[in-house]
Amino acid sequence: MNKKFIDKENIIKFVLALFALSSLLFLFVIFVFILSEGLPLFYKAGVTNIVFGMKWAPTKASFGIFPMIISSFMVTFGALVVGAPLALACATYLSEYAGRKMKIFLKPSLELLAGIPSVVYGFLGVVYIVPIIREHLGGAGFSILSTSLVLGIMILPTITSISFDALMSVPAAYREGSLAMGATKWQTIYRVVLPAARSGILASFILGMGRAVGETMAVIMVAGNALKIPTSLLDPLRTLTSNIALELAYATGDHRRALFSTGVVLLVIIMSLNLVANFWVKARVSK
Amino acid sequence: MGIRAISRRAACVLVVALLSCGVPSQDAPSGGNSTVTIAGSTSVMPFSEKLAEHFKIEQPRITVDVQAGGSSAGIQACINKTVDIGMSSRDLKGDELVLRAITICHDGIALIVHPRNPLKDISLEKIRDIYSGRIKNWKELGWKDRNIDCVTREEGSGTRGAFEELVMGKTEIHDSIMVQDSNGSVREVVATDPYAIGYISLGVVDSRVRALSVGGVAATRKNIQAKKYGIVRPFLYLTSGEPSASARLFIDFVLSKEGQRILKKEGLIPVNE
Numbered sequence: 001m002n003k004k005f006i007d008k009e010n011i012i013k014f015v016l017a018l019f020a021l022s023s024l025l026f027l028f029v030i031f032v033f034i035l036s037e038g039l040p041l042f043y044k045a046g047v048t049n050i051v052f053g054m055k056w057a058p059t060k061a062s063f064g065i066f067p068m069i070i071s072s073f074m075v076t077f078g079a080l081v082v083g084a085p086l087a088l089a090c091a092t093y094l095s096e097y098a099g100r101k102m103k104i105f106l107k108p109s110l111e112l113l114a115g116i117p118s119v120v121y122g123f124l125g126v127v128y129i130v131p132i133i134r135e136h137l138g139g140a141g142f143s144i145l146s147t148s149l150v151l152g153i154m155i156l157p158t159i160t161s162i163s164f165d166a167l168m169s170v171p172a173a174y175r176e177g178s179l180a181m182g183a184t185k186w187q188t189i190y191r192v193v194l195p196a197a198r199s200g201i202l203a204s205f206i207l208g209m210g211r212a213v214g215e216t217m218a219v220i221m222v223a224g225n226a227l228k229i230p231t232s233l234l235d236p237l238r239t240l241t242s243n244i245a246l247e248l249a250y251a252t253g254d255h256r257r258a259l260f261s262t263g264v265v266l267l268v269i270i271m272s273l274n275l276v277a278n279f280w281v282k283a284r285v286s287k
Numbered sequence: 288m289g290i291r292a293i294s295r296r297a298a299c300v301l302v303v304a305l306l307s308c309g310v311p312s313q314d315a316p317s318g319g320n321s322t323v324t325i326a327g328s329t330s331v332m333p334f335s336e337k338l339a340e341h342f343k344i345e346q347p348r349i350t351v352d353v354q355a356g357g358s359s360a361g362i363q364a365c366i367n368k369t370v371d372i373g374m375s376s377r378d379l380k381g382d383e384l385v386l387r388a389i390t391i392c393h394d395g396i397a398l399i400v401h402p403r404n405p406l407k408d409i410s411l412e413k414i415r416d417i418y419s420g421r422i423k424n425w426k427e428l429g430w431k432d433r434n435i436d437c438v439t440r441e442e443g444s445g446t447r448g449a450f451e452e453l454v455m456g457k458t459e460i461h462d463s464i465m466v467q468d469s470n471g472s473v474r475e476v477v478a479t480d481p482y483a484i485g486y487i488s489l490g491v492v493d494s495r496v497r498a499l500s501v502g503g504v505a506a507t508r509k510n511i512q513a514k515k516y517g518i519v520r521p522f523l524y525l526t527s528g529e530p531s532a533s534a535r536l537f538i539d540f541v542l543s544k545e546g547q548r549i550l551k552k553e554g555l556i557p558v559n560e
Binding site for chain 1: 467
């Protein structure tokens with residue numbers, strides 16, 4: 001009887017392990033698929049011609065995606081400039097000042113913000129942000145500025161929740177010690193709590209960047225998708241993700257492979273960001 | 288012929304079709320069910336689907352399977368005989384000329400601006416200058432001192448392909464020009480931005496945007512039929528040699544009065560009128 005019970009436990013454990021590993025399998029399959037479709041063109045056209053090429057005309061055998069790589073980083077940085085201060089302020093308020101009631105109200109609304117589909121953000125961007133920029137600042141409105149604003153709002157929840165966790169994991173003794181030394185509450189936060197949570201906060205920024213780099217739908221709708229490297233805040237631009245989504249419908253042959261090559265570059269960027277973020281988190285844990 | 292007469296006829300066809308279920312139809316060439324595969328241009332695809340729906344009522348035993356893929360893919364598939372009919376929204380060239388091309392209708396490409404824009408007419412040359420980045424300001428076209436917000440379609444699109452061929456020629460579309468991925472999104476940008484200019488299929492021009500006349504010729508169905516308006520592309524059905532009997536029936540249906548009426552209702556220019 002007892003033995004049978006243990007068997008059942010083992011079976012459940014085995015089945016769950018199998019399911020857990022399936023996510024790894026999906027990751028592996030995606031990797032193999034993207035690499036097998038994207039790598040042949042790197043071989044054929046040359047890595048430098050693709051990664052550092054300035055001209056994208058895939059139906060005329062020019063596969064340069066350098067402007068898109070730069071543009072992707074530009075909007076990601078822009079999103080961080082818009083989103084990070086807000087998110088950090090929000091996380092600090094939540095962990096240091098907010099009472100129980102405020103927390104009950106704020107946390108779920110942040111989660112709600114994270115749950116809104118990106119196409120809705122894009123739509124709001126096209127309907128409100130783009131016309132406002134066009135009328136008051138000039139240009140077509142489809143620009144780095146509008147894209148950064150939309151993405152900045154989109155990455156708020158990611159950055160807030162992770163830096164909130166980082167702030168909460170700072171031991172209460174640090175705060176008590178600082179207050180006992182006669183520091184005010186703000187001095188305590190500014191001089192003790194934030195520096196102690198520094199690596200976690202940096203990790204949250206980097207994960208937020210990963211989210212911004214990968215965002216597609218909202219970006220297509222507000223970025224204008226021009227191929228040139230933007231030279232002003234009001235210039236349109238095209239990111240790596242929007243390049244794939246824009247052109248996949250009609251692409252055949254080398255054009256299609258070029259889009260997969262764009263995917264390979266994107267994969268490398270996002271993987272490096274995640275690696276760096278994990279490194280920061282680890283550094284924090286081991287400290 | 289009134290709508291009632293048409294619907295009565297359709298009803299008759301439907302009844303006959305229902306009755307003939309089970310017994311081999313006289314019209315179906317091999318006596319049994321058959322499938323016609325069509326693939327190619329995404330510009331032609333929605334219209335082929337519409338035609339296939341209507342065709343299904345007349346010939347319930349023949350299934351028309353419509354797939355996208357782009358003009359070039361459709362042509363290639365047709366050469367390789369993997370499809371019965373290929374769809375193309377551009378003329379054949381070079382090696383592709385081995386295929387038999389049947390023009391099912393024409394589609395005009397209209398240059399559109401916001402209704403508030405005072406510009407009424409533009410020359411082909413000026414269009415080329417705008418899209419190649421030489422003209423950047425509306426002042427040069429006799430309006431305000433304001434940048435032109437120019438919109439094009441994405442690389443690989445059939446509409447862009449036709450625009451490049453018919454308007455741009457050897458000149459390249461400049462990198463700084465905005466890109467949208469459908470007729471609808473280009474129209475949306477132009478409808479909301481008074482300083483924008485774009486090009487879309489004539490069939491999807493609506494009252495929120497205004498089509499410019501090009502070189503003094505208005506972009507209308509009449510002018511296209513009279514061959515006055517030049518930015519026109521053919522929608523082609525391609526077959527490799529003699530089409531199969533079922534494919535032949537479908538092509539005949541598309542070229543029939545009924546088929547052409549459907550295309551005209553969708554905003555395209557029928558071939559035999």
